[in-house]
Amino acid sequence: MTQTVDVKTLKIDGADISARADQTILEAALEHNIAIPTLCHLDGLSDVGACRLCLVEVAGTSRLFPSCVTLVEEGMQISTQSDRLQKYRRMTLELLFAERNHVCSVCVSNGACELQTLGQSHGLTHIEFPYRFPKQPVDASHERFTIDHNRCILCTRCVRVCAEIEGAHTWDVMGRGETSRVITDLDQPWGTSESCTSCGKCVQACPTGALFEKSQVGTGSKKKPGFIPFLNEMRETQS
Amino acid sequence: MKKTLATVWLDGCSGCHMSFLDMDERLLELAGQFDLVYSPIVDQKIFPQGVDISLVEGSVSTNEDEHKIRMIRERTTMLVSLGDCAVTGNVPAMRNSFSVSSVLERAFGDAPVNRPEMFAGLPQLLPRVRPIHEVVKVDVFVPGCPPSADTIYTLLRELLSGGTVDIARLTRFGA
């Protein structure tokens, strides 16, 4: 018995695209090598639309849509590169830089950081918004890993990889607005967590230098999250 | 006519100035195109009026820095924030998580309020270290810690000839 696949046809930046009905705009775009910037999206994890970098324009409405959580629809006309979008992307990145303390020069991820790379590719040479300089903690209680909250952008990739791939759900988010923080278990030092398996997936999923291994010294340590979709595939073939 | 160039360091480590000197012989070549009218490496004690280009390194950390940068802005046509300290606050701004008195106490074993004579005549640390553009308008931003000599050379060469540069192609935060 065959299942019919519901196919939608739409346009992205003028190009004709066909996609499955259950695909998001982002998935369709990536499949067709159309680049849309993202930070909270990570291949293999669910999407949450947290960072708002993937916003796109859809003809017929002035509203912008987060492409990672918006399903394709028949006849949609999407544009990903307008001046308005470029402006908002830069603004989003600037707000991220201004919100906490991103001291690139001394960071373990300097040169290998997704926030930094996106900043440069969007032409950022300075941050217009006033820096907040909040006081943020460093939790080095875990034997192998450290989290520096100064560098966290609350993308929640760590939360999702731990919950969805490892299954431990050690990480979650506490607080609202500017007091939001990622926490381990019941907001306790990571080293005292009973659920953490020390697998290190969160470290590899983290786009910045917030989460890192204690043995990583110097700068420019590249993360390797490529195992995530691979693990997904392996699990699917086994079930 | 030669353009007038000034270089200043505020609260920085002088690394950006060293990178400037890292142009090596290119600096001597470029020197034919500008008059260095104020700089830590020349003996001019007063910042002159009517400077065409000012390269400023370092963040604004004391009341003296603030006074200086406002004066420099007034007397400069094109103000360039050179390096991460000037552009973002960078490492000096790490003291913003601590109070000024705790910083001074750690350094001197006592707080200025108890020993005012100790700090008489010295600049006062501002409560917050700030990047230059939070105090005055900046025309060009050159991030990097420090921006490479190649970046500075390209920038200077273009500015001296009246051209423009796409800085983001050359350098980034933490470069």
Add this chain to the structure above:
Amino acid sequence: MTRTIIIDPVTRLEGHARITLQTNGEGEVDSARFHVTQLRGFEKFCEGRPYYEMPMLMSRICGICPVSHLITSAKACDAILAVRIPPTAAKLRRILNLAQIIQSHALSFFYLSSPDLLLGMDADPAERNLFGVARANPELGRGGVRLRQFGQQVIELLGGKRIHPGWVIPGGVNAPLSGQTRDRILAMIPEALSITQKTLAWYKIRFESFREEIRTFANFPSLFMGLVTGTERPGYYDGKIRFMDATGKIVADNLDPAKYTEYIGEEVEPSTFLKSPYYKPLGYPKGIYRVGPLARLNLSERCGTPLADQEWVEFRSLERGAVLSSFHYHYARLIEILHSIERIHALLDDSEILGTHVRATASINSLEGIGASEAPRGTLMHHYRVNEEGLITWANLIIATGHNNLAMNRGILQVARHYVHGDKLTDGILNRVEAVIRAFDPCLSCSTHAVGQMGIDLRLVNPAGDLLDRATRQ
């Protein structure tokens, strides 16, 4: 009529400083003070950071000698890890350190001081800079640029970047040296040697024109301090502390740098962010000592490389006992450049230099670590305390330039008293007051870091010298 003369800023040196001179009713200089006007607070804001980030962070203390901070910080972290780094890594760090000394000394000599040395202290201020030197003596100017470039390029080839290279890490270095890179550096050495030797030859004739300056530029008996290796040579990367007096007699020897609090005290002086270290057994201010090139050449039996040793013998013959005039820091710097080039050559020829094991790994094995090395300007120490998790709880830095604070202040007074009289205040005279500081080649961004809260004795005196107030803290 009393008068205050302020020199602000002091130019052609690294960092922020001003000098105030106080003259009495007869126009003679009564007091002189050197104020350092910058403080960033590294020892405070590094609290709470993971210790293995310290080298990169401490590197930002200074853009001229970042390598010195990188290395000394990494040594303190090595002590926290309680590791002995692989021999190849130690040799590679040594090469980096020596390259640093070359470029920093070249900066000091050619970019900052040669305007005075070549053109004279009274030369037109508009000419007294690198560009004026390049116009008046193109070979000297260009040679200086090339020599500094040599040092910077060695750093870049080894460390990846000229300024703030992240190559030095706790436990060793990040990557080994390739044969190709080694050969590139070896090819650059002949030119560097030639420039240094030519400059030395020129300078040994030139300095005879500065007899008055030699006599008066911080020329007084003092102790000298520095790291010395077991074979009686300056220990740039390693060694034990030695104190020597002005006659050349060794006052204290084989001191463990990690025990610095036992023999170095410090004094807080008003109106400057720079504190004054002194040799504790002799008290303050009798315990004044100097560090840096002049000290290092006084302290050792020899340099340990052939060309430099020849120059060293000639240098020491300037005076019986220790060479005392701070003007001769310039001469000492040139000899150290020569020695460093020779030593780099020897290290590159070492059989272990291309070894691939360059990092020792461990976790925290000690809650305290102290590292010491000779920076271009003198002995540098980094002292860290961490908690069980590896976060810094306390950091203390003894900065090379800081050791010279007392000597610099005394130097200005000496120069000012000799040259400044009544209404005769020319630009050349004021330049000389600054030039004595330049001889020390202070790194002022580095220097505004206290030795810490050890027995601070704070005295407030009135112009008559009466003690007004005193506060002690243990």
